[in-house]
Amino acid sequence: MSKPDAADGPPPFEDAFAGDDVEQRIYGTILQTREPTTASSIAGAVECDPKTARKYLDWFEQLGIVTQYDGHPATYERNDAYFEWRRINQLAAEQSVAELQDRVRELTSRISEYQDRYDATSPAAVDAVAAAEESDERTIDDVYSDLSDWATAREERERYERARQQRMGADNEQASG
Template sequence: MREPREELKATADEQPPDFDALTPPDELVRGERTRDDFLDAALQLSEAATVDEVADIADHGPDAAREYLEWFERMGIVEQIGRNPVTYRRNREYLVWRRAERIRNRYEPDEIAEMLATEAGRADEFETAFGVADPDHVRVHSYASETDQSIEDVWEQLAEWHTTRRRIELLERALSTDDSLSGHHRPVA
């Protein structure tokens, strides 16, 4: 190993650095994650939240929150709901678009069509079993009594039916060539 240049060598009277005065490494790394912190916070917004509330969730300041929320709104990730105070919530259509894009990138169209046919078959089975076209039209207590099932079992079946319907929506979106978000700007991935 080579000796350091003379100007880089410590002298006998030199004091060691005050490591406690240095910025902790986790704070340095965290600074690079600001966008991700705000994206994580924005994707949690199922209800309208103020800029200050988003700043608290992301653990950053309100000025940065405002800047990122305005950017996320332009991208279609969040929607501005209120004006005084300004509030935002996540754009569900963005999440559907993002999931559909992942499916589209992972599977061939014929594979997606096959998955869609399977889910549509499940939806038909639910419609036949419950005798209605929509899980929201099932009277849980009455159906449980008529079929000698527990209310919990009926709720579980209805939850599966709702999930099946969401999958159908997602798979149809993945097969669609229209990437628009119902009037919103197409998000930048």
Template sequence: MSNDESDRGDSDRPPSVADVEPFESEALSGNVPDDLNEAVTAEWKASNTAFQRIHTVLENTYEPKTTAEVADAAATTKPTVRKHVEPLVEAGLVEERDDGRATRYAWSETQRRVNRVADLAERQSAADLDAKVRQAKERIAELRQRYDADTPNDLAESLDSDDGEGWDDLATWRTLKADLKRLQAAQSMADYLADADATAGRRDRSNHA
């Protein structure tokens, strides 16, 4: 076989594992630099104040954390956490729990519900909220009529243990009831914000008259 034929044969042959050079780049090989976490933490500290970091940690805390745990997660000190968490507790945004051994902090469940309502009011138009409220009310009315029950509790008392569809509808009814409360709260919040904006606009125009 000529050298040309040998070269063509080699080029047509798929490469073997031995032919392929291993990656030399740390990024491609999957090795994580030891100082990566330090770099991320340093960037977070540079772009956020201690209060902002503590606020973020607590807002995403569902299991209460001690002062030391919050300080560690927020890349700050325990005295700084105590300084900034106090006004959050006083404002009702953070719940303080003392079990006799340590004081722990977690974001208020009430505030979480308020935040969800505020987010709903911001993301949904007034027309969308109206439509969703109407749909929820209509679905609840259908369940009332189907089971001749005024409330989910009435339905629960009337169901047999093996009535799978009935128990599914009961869960749906309870979900609809909770959703309806949130939607109506979002409507009220949206109306309040619209009135506040209108009042601010009138005040601004009068100041410039």
């Protein structure tokens, strides 16, 4: 039996974008960037000329993918609002109003269960240490896991509700047009 070719597997983590073209490497780097970064730093990370990096970053800024901050030198940061908008559009395009409503109901039910379990209106209102100490069956890790899931469910419900409203608007527009 022959050994699998290393080229068939994923690239090493340190060089995850090595096989991509420059545009894809810059895009991938921007996705991982959590704070404003110069074009030169991004160019260094993707091993391209800073002018090339600036060209693509300016284009990404026009598309709304990144935010450019003026300064000397200018810096660029991933625009999280763009990716949120994109995800909502994707949900609205791929799912029916009924599917989106079902998901909103499921998430609302999960959120209600957490509100009842912790006698609170939001995860931020829960003292995790006290909740774990008051429970015979929940460890502090269980409580933190619940709070994380609760917060995620709230964010996801908001996303699905926005997609549902968008889809309803599009469906109503088509029906009247």
